[in-house]
Amino acid sequence: MKAPQATPPVPLLEGRGLDTYYGQSHVLRGVSLRIAAGEAIGLMGRNGMGKTTLIRTLVGLVRPRAGAVLFEGEDITGLPTFAIARRGIAYVPEGRGIFASLSVAENLAIAARPAQAGAAPGWSVARVLEIFPRLADRLGHRGDALSGGEQQMLAIARALLSNPRLIILDEATEGLAPIVRDEIWKTVALIRSTGMATLLVDKTVAAVTAVADRIVILVKGEVVFADTPDRLTADPQLLHRHLGV
Secondary structure, three states, X not given: OOOOOOOOOOOOEEEEEEEEEEOOEEEEEEEEEEEOOOOEEEEEOOOOOOHHHHHHHHOOOOOOOEEEEEEOOEEOOOOOXXXXXXXXXXXXXXXXXXXXXXXXXHHXXXXXXXXXXXXXXXXXXXXXXXXXXXXXXXOOOEHHHOOHHHHHHHHHHHHHHOOOOEEEEEOOOOOOOHHHHXXXXXXXXXXXXXXXXXXXXXXXXXXXXXXXXXXXXXXXXXXXXXXXXXXXXXXXXXXXXXXXX
16 A cells, blocks of 8 residues: 655745736746745746746736736735735845935835744844945945945845845846855855745856756746756756857
C-alpha cells in the first residue's frame, strides 16, 4: 500500500493563469507564478516582456481580466494595493517612488510598521541605517537632494521598515554606478539570509542567479522558463535566446 503523499505547502504568493491588458494590448498571457515563504525568485526577460506588468498585477495596481492572485491561499484579486501591502508585501518600484519633498528621516518614519504575522521581526530605523550608512549622514536632506544610488537605498530601507514577509524589487540596480550596485546586491543577499521571501527583477544574470532559488523568464507575456539558476546557466543557447547573453 502506497504511503499518502504529503500535501504541498500553500505558496506565500501565487498568480494563477493571469491575463492582463493595457487597453486592448494583451500583455500577460496565462502567467502563473508561485513564491513560497522564504524563497527568492529571479524574474527575468528582455525589456517589454511583461515583468513590471506582472508585478503590478500581483500587488493590485493593475487588475487582470482573467486569473487570480492569492496570498496564503486567500484570493486577493481586485483588492486595493494598500490592503495587499498590509498582508506583508513590500514593493520597491522601478523609479524608486520615494517622497521627494520629505527628508530621509521623514521617509523612514512614514514607512515604519510592526512585523507582520509570520515575519521575522527586527527591521528598525537603526538597523536600516546600519546597512545603509550613507542615509545616516543624510537624515535631514530632502529625497530629491539624494543621488540616484542614495534614493534607491532609501526606497529599499522604507520597504524593509514595513517588516514584510515578501519584498519585491523591480530593477533595483538599474542605472547605478558599479560600486552602488555591489552595495545593493550585498543588501539583497542579507535580506535573503533573514528568510524573507524575495521577488527580484534585474538584467544582471550573474547577480540574480547568485541569490535566487528559482528563475522565471517571461517572453511576450508568457513564462518560457521556470527552473533553478543552475539549469539556466548550463544552457548558453537559452541564455542567448531569451536574455541576449
